[in-house]
Amino acid sequence: MLYLSQLLGKTVETAQDTRAGRIIDVLVPIAQIGHNQASYPSALVLEDDNEQQWRVLPTTLEWDQAGELRLALPLEQREDATTSSQDEISLAQEVFDKQVIDIKRKKAVRVNDVVFDSDWQILGIDASTFGLVRRLVPGWLLGSKSQSTPTQFIPWNQIEIIGLQRPGNQDIEETSLEPTPPTHPGLSGHLAELHPADIAEIVHQLSPGQGARIIEKLDNETAADTMEEIDTERQQAILENLDEHRAAEILQAMGPDEVADLLAQIPEERAQELLHLMKPEDSEEVQELLEYAANTAGGLMTTDYVALKQTHTVADALQAIRTNLHQYDIHSPYVYCLAEESEEEETHLVGVIDIWKLIDAAPTQELQQLMHTDLITVSPETEAQEVAETIAKYNLLAVPVVNEQGILEGIVTVDDALDVLLPPNKRRRPPKMY
Numbered sequence: 172m173l174y175l176s177q178l179l180g181k182t183v184e185t186a187q188d189t190r191a192g193r194i195i196d197v198l199v200p201i202a203q204i205g206h207n208q209a210s211y212p213s214a215l216v217l218e219d220d221n222e223q224q225w226r227v228l229p230t231t232l233e234w235d236q237a238g239e240l241r242l243a244l245p246l247e248q249r250e251d252a253t254t255s256s257q258d259e260i261s262l263a264q265e266v267f268d269k270q271v272i273d274i275k276r277k278k279a280v281r282v283n284d285v286v287f288d289s290d291w292q293i294l295g296i297d298a299s300t301f302g303l304v305r306r307l308v309p310g311w312l313l314g315s316k317s318q319s320t321p322t323q324f325i326p327w328n329q330i331e332i333i334g335l336q337r338p339g340n341q342d343i344e345e346t347s348l349e350p351t352p353p354t355h356p357g358l359s360g361h362l363a364e365l366h367p368a369d370i371a372e373i374v375h376q377l378s379p380g381q382g383a384r385i386i387e388k389l390d391n392e393t394a395a396d397t398m399e400e401i402d403t404e405r406q407q408a409i410l411e412n413l414d415e416h417r418a419a420e421i422l423q424a425m426g427p428d429e430v431a432d433l434l435a436q437i438p439e440e441r442a443q444e445l446l447h448l449m450k451p452e453d454s455e456e457v458q459e460l461l462e463y464a465a466n467t468a469g470g471l472m473t474t475d476y477v478a479l480k481q482t483h484t485v486a487d488a489l490q491a492i493r494t495n496l497h498q499y500d501i502h503s504p505y506v507y508c509l510a511e512e513s514e515e516e517e518t519h520l521v522g523v524i525d526i527w528k529l530i531d532a533a534p535t536q537e538l539q540q541l542m543h544t545d546l547i548t549v550s551p552e553t554e555a556q557e558v559a560e561t562i563a564k565y566n567l568l569a570v571p572v573v574n575e576q577g578i579l580e581g582i583v584t585v586d587d588a589l590d591v592l593l594p595p596n597k598r599r600r601p602p603k604m605y
Contacts, residue, residue, distance in 0.1 A: 174297070175262055175285035176306040183217055183232065183240045191242045191249075192217035192225060196263040197285075199293065201335065204260065207328050210293045213259055216252050224252035229291040260335065270377065271296065272331040272385075274361040277369045279333075279376040286324065296330060299323040331362040333377065334384040367393060371400035379408035387417050392500070395424035398433075406433050411441075419448035424500075427453070428473035428587065431460035435470075460581075468558045469551035471591070472572045472581030475499065478507040479538060481521055486534035492526065504568035507579055508542045520546065520571055520579040548573045551580055559588040 175197060183191045196216035203210035214226040231244040260266065262285050270279045283302025286294045297305075299322045362370065362385075370389070374382040374397065382401075386394050386409055398406055398421060410418055410433065422430050422445060434442040434457065442461075446454045456474050463469025477491050488506045495501040506529065508522035522542025532541055548571050549558050562570050562585055569582045 172294070173287040173289065173291075174305060175267055175287075176302075178215075178287075179263060179267075181240060183227075183242050185242050185246065190220065191246060192219040194240075195224070196261050198226075198259040198261060201258050201260050204327075204330075204332060204335065210327055211291055212262075212293070214250075217249070225249040226252050260332065265335075266296075266332060270333060270381065272333065272362060272373055273298070273325050274329045274331060274365070275325075277365065277373060279373055280323075280325065293327045295324050295326040297323065298325060329361065333381050363389060363393060367396035368400045370397045374401060374409070375405060379405065380412045383409045383412035386421065387413055391420055391424040394421045398425060399429050403432065403436055407436050410437060410445075415444060416448060419445050423449050423453050426473050426475055427456040427460055428471065428475075428581075430457045431470075432465070435461060435465060463551055466555045467551060468549045468553040468555070468570075468572045468583055469580065471555055471558060471583045471587050472551070473584065473587075474581045475501045476507060476569070476582045477501065477503040477505075478509055478518065478579060480511055481508040481537070481539035481542065482511055483538050484534060485529050485532045485536045485538070485541070488524070488529050488538060489534075492529075505582075506538065507571060507582075508538045509579070518579045519577050520548070520573050522546070523571065546571070549583070550574065555591045558583050559591045562588040563592075 178194050178197065181194050183194065185191050194215055195218045197212045198214045198216065199210060200213050212229050215229060215232065217225045217227055219225065227242060227244065227249055231242060233241050233243050235241055266282050266285060268282060270281055272278070273280045280296075280298040282296045283299065284297035284305060286297055288294055301322065365373075370385065370393070374385055377385070382405065386397060389397060398409070401409070413421070422433075425433075430453075434445065446458060449457070460469070460472070460474070463472075475495075477488070477495050479488055479491055492503055492506065495503060504526060506524045506526070507520055508524065510519040510521045522539065522544045523546060524538060524542045528541055547561065547565050547567065549561060551572055551574060553561075553572075558570065561567075562583070567585065569584045570588075571582050572580045574580055
């Protein structure tokens with residue numbers, strides 16, 4: 172095995188026993204990182220006695236019997252290192268001694284060394300303590316241990332490099348907040364495929380700046396789900412480290428109640444700036460929620476729910492559930508039934524039906540024939556603790572929030588209620604239960 176720590180600073184001689192320079196870096200194509208195919212350096216960077224830097228291919232370097240490196244190439248055929256491609260990453264500057272993500276173990280680890288085989292294939296990283304020892308103690312003193320397999324060896328195709336700009340990344344257009352494609356070029360498929368709760372756990376191990384680099388490279392849906400799994404204090408710090416347009420994209424994909432909770436914790440000027448960048452309909456929803464105190468039902472509620480007139484049919488309700496699920500990611504445990512009244516009072520709540528009852532009913536039945544009219548509700552001013560106790564007492568997945576006129580303002584879901592009951596240091600977003 173070869174180790175980056177042993178290569179950096181190593182002298183390279185020519186076939187004529189003159190000094191070609193010393194190795195100061197190893198460059199790797201970004202496209203090879205995070206994929207299952209074998210990865211090889213695109214070049215090694217040598218620095219000569221005049222501090223001029225040159226690129227040489229690994230295949231032009233040979234090991235002699237004494238274990239020294241020789242350049243099997245005339246010096247005039249070296250390339251100037253200033254021709255380095257932007258699609259390459261520096262192992263010495265961007266990987267060595269930096270934190271990366273161990274995809275399999277779902278944790279951040281420090282790179283104490285990078286491991287190659289004798290053909291220059293990059294095998295992985297060394298995250299062991301001995302990796303540090305190898306850098307401090309001469310190889311002759313360590314003997315065969317200096318070439319042994321690391322105790323914490325992580326294969327190269329199982330790591331994600333934080334903040335890596337991959338080929339194909341596009342700058343965010345300031346005039347457009349269209350959803351990003353599901354497969355975002357910023358991250359390898361390995362990390363993007365993790366559950367948002369696992370990504371959030373990794374983000375909590377990183378600095379806010381590093382966490383922001385992870386979040387911003389995810390597609391909007393995954394980024395939003397991940398942000399909702401992160402505690403509020405860390406959410407704020409990440410938001411401060413995101414470009415305002417990228418932040419607005421992610422906020423638009425989050426639930427309005429989550430956005431309101433987050434924006435209520437940051438400076439008003441910054442909050443208004445982000446609201447202005449969001450779509451008007453999303454922004455208005457959030458601003459309505461921001462009018463309520465945080466420790467009330469109004470502050471906890473979301474406006475993401477399914478509501479239909481009581482004269483609609485079961486088939487209408489199931490179609491509405493599917494539409495809201497696919498288009499808006501609204502996982503509705505209930506359908507709220509509204510009175511047949513004027514436009515001004517169209518949200519007057521008269522009943523509720525759980526989704527299981529709809530599944531078992533005839534498609535042509537009207538909702539008013541199935542709905543529960545003995546409603547359990549809270550008002551927007553109801554204290555958060557009482558809301559949580561109401562949900563627990565009646566074993567609800569969500570409780571509707573209605574005003575004095577019986578108008579449906581929103582719902583408080585069980586996960587947000589649970590968050591109220593937990594002590595502050597335990598308030599992490601649980602997985603959605605519906």
